[in-house]
Amino acid sequence: MVMDFKHSNVLAPGTYRDDDLANGVPLRIHKDPYKEIAGTLRAHKDWNDSVGHVRDYQGGLGEQFSFIRVTIPECLPERLEIISYANEYAFLYDDEMENLDLKNFKEGRDGMLDVFGNDALNAKVTDEVRPEKKLQAKLLADMMAIDPSRAITTMRAWAKFVDLASRTRSEPFETLEEYLPSRVIDAGELFWYGMLTFAMALTIPALELDLCMRLARPGYAAISLTNDLYSWRKEHEDAQKAGQDYVFNTVWVIMQERKCSEEVAIQICREEIKRHFKEFEDILESPEAKALSQDTQTYLHAVRLSHVGNLVWSIYCPRYQRGINQVLAPQVPHTAASRVLDTIVKFLLSPLQQFIHIGQRMFLLQNLTRLVS
Numbered sequence: 001m002v003m004d005f006k007h008s009n010v011l012a013p014g015t016y017r018d019d020d021l022a023n024g025v026p027l028r029i030h031k032d033p034y035k036e037i038a039g040t041l042r043a044h045k046d047w048n049d050s051v052g053h054v055r056d057y058q059g060g061l062g063e064q065f066s067f068i069r070v071t072i073p074e075c076l077p078e079r080l081e082i083i084s085y086a087n088e089y090a091f092l093y094d095d096e097m098e099n100l101d102l103k104n105f106k107e108g109r110d111g112m113l114d115v116f117g118n119d120a121l122n123a124k125v126t127d128e129v130r131p132e133k134k135l136q137a138k139l140l141a142d143m144m145a146i147d148p149s150r151a152i153t154t155m156r157a158w159a160k161f162v163d164l165a166s167r168t169r170s171e172p173f174e175t176l177e178e179y180l181p182s183r184v185i186d187a188g189e190l191f192w193y194g195m196l197t198f199a200m201a202l203t204i205p206a207l208e209l210d211l212c213m214r215l216a217r218p219g220y221a222a223i224s225l226t227n228d229l230y231s232w233r234k235e236h237e238d239a240q241k242a243g244q245d246y247v248f249n250t251v252w253v254i255m256q257e258r259k260c261s262e263e264v265a266i267q268i269c270r271e272e273i274k275r276h277f278k279e280f281e282d283i284l285e286s287p288e289a290k291a292l293s294q295d296t297q298t299y300l301h302a303v304r305l306s307h308v309g310n311l312v313w314s315i316y317c318p319r320y321q322r323g324i325n326q327v328l329a330p331q332v333p334h335t336a337a338s339r340v341l342d343t344i345v346k347f348l349l350s351p352l353q354q355f356i357h358i359g360q361r362m363f364l365l366q367n368l369t370r371l372v373s
Contacts (some may be wrong), residue, residue, distance in 0.1 A: 002297045007031055008073035016064070017315050021273050022308045023220040023227065025280055027307075028073035029065070033034040036059065036068045039084030046138075047092050050131040058319040059091040060084070065316055068311030074302065075199040082142055083199045090158075090191065091141060091319075093132065097166075098238075107293055116162040121155055125214075147198065154194030161190035172256075172271050176272070179253045180221055186248070187224035189217075202295045212296050215283050222277035223310050226251055229269050230314035279309060 008028040010140050016027055030036070041060055047054060047365035060067030068084045075083055093115070115133045125134055130345065153297065161357035168186040193213070228250035229237075239247045247254060250272070252266040283289055284300055292300075314320060367371035 002294075002301050005074065005075065007077055009019070016148075016312055018308065018311055019270075019315060021270065021277070021311055023274070023277050024309050025281075025304065027308050027312050028305055029071040030073045030075060030080065032077055035077070035080040036084040037068050039068075039081040039086075040066075040080075040088045043085045043088035043092065046135055047089070050135055051092075054092065054095075056094075057095065058317070059088050060317075061320075062313060062319075063316040065309075065313050066311050067271050067309075067317070070313050071306045072196060072302070073305055073309065074233065076201060078200075079146060079199050082139075082146065083195060084138055086143070086154075086193065089135060090188075092235065096132075096347060106361070118161040121152060143198065150201065150203070154198040156193035157190045161185070161188060163193075164190070169353045172248075173253055174252065175255050179250065180224070183228065183248075183250065184217065184220045187220065187227055189213075189220045192223075192303075192306065193273065193299075196299060196306070200298065200302060202299050202302075204296050204299060205293055208292055208296045211288075212299065214261045216280075216300055216303050217281065217291055217298070218276045218280040219307055222273050222280060222307050223303075225269055225273045225276065226307065226311050226314055229322045230370045231271065232266070234320050245330050280304065280307075310339070 040123040124135045232251045
């Protein structure tokens with residue numbers, strides 16, 4: 001057994017959808033349902049207080065599955081809150097960058113890139129820097145207080161990812177073969193390397209790093225294609241509203257390359273996900289992978305779990321669904337648990353952010369009831 005499962009539970013097949021894209025690998029979910037919520041809401045509050053109110057925003061929290069609990073199910077419990085904060089900051093930052101890209105707002109875009117520029121590893125900043133930079137520096141300081149060396153590894157990988165990803169969308173791609181390597185970069189291969197190694201306290205030996213990244217690439221290709229499959233309609237709508245004549249998405253690339261319909265392109269995308277994930281599964285069982293150090297093998301298997309978690313989260317998440325699964329919250333009895341939840345929400349969020357998805361609210365109420373009754 002490469003991974004020793006201590007912090008997660010496996011969910012029974014049939015209790016969730018995976019649309020037959022997980023190659024039979026079961027979904028695992030972190031045992032702690034609270035720390036991701038705490039880290040995520042703290043990120044919202046800090047962004048609202050320092051950067052500006054976010055509108056029409058959905059991040060990592062979901063009605064049934066929240067992002068970090070299913071993509072890093074073996075995250076060390078004491079690191080779950082900070083890694084959730086970091087991931088939500090990344091969602092907020094990514095949305096801001098995408099909005100600037102859609103508007104072709106170069107000056108603002110360059111300013112945002114500076115957040116992860118040459119000063120990305122400096123946890124001390126002056127009052128003159130952008131508020132996003134202040135939050136990034138505080139995040140780095142908090143991570144360094146937990147694990148200095150891995151915090152630096154994570155932030156260095158994150159900064160390199162931002163730099164590389166900033167150049168991937170400059171022009172449309174004509175073929176899937178050309179597009180996919182750039183999409184793997186843009187989807188956060190390096191960012192996720194930093195997140196996994198920090199969350200699970202892994203160290204990839206320098207002599208194994210290049211091989212590790214090469215072996216993991218089909219797994220990241222499956223993750224990237226999955227992101228494109230389930231975010232396609234959202235991204236297509238965003239591009240149309242912005243007046244763009246192309247979409248940085250696998251489905252659009254396939255439609256252009258093969259002159260096919262959206263329905264056919266979606267099916268081809270599904271087959272590509274299956275193909276790349278099966279290739280990655282075969283790699284994990286290869287002598288080359290099994291000869292690597294324990295931490296490197298654990299990392300590769302963590303990428304495997306990340307694909308399944310990202311897949312299931314993408315199917316259910318409000319971030320991609322544009323309100324499809326959202327309904328008006330019913331009246332909830334004014335219990336002690338309800339009052340505790342309302343207090344938490346009012347303390348952490350601005351008025352614009354005080355709406356909690358019905359599934360999240362009911363889930364929290366069920367658990368808070370046990371704590372305060």
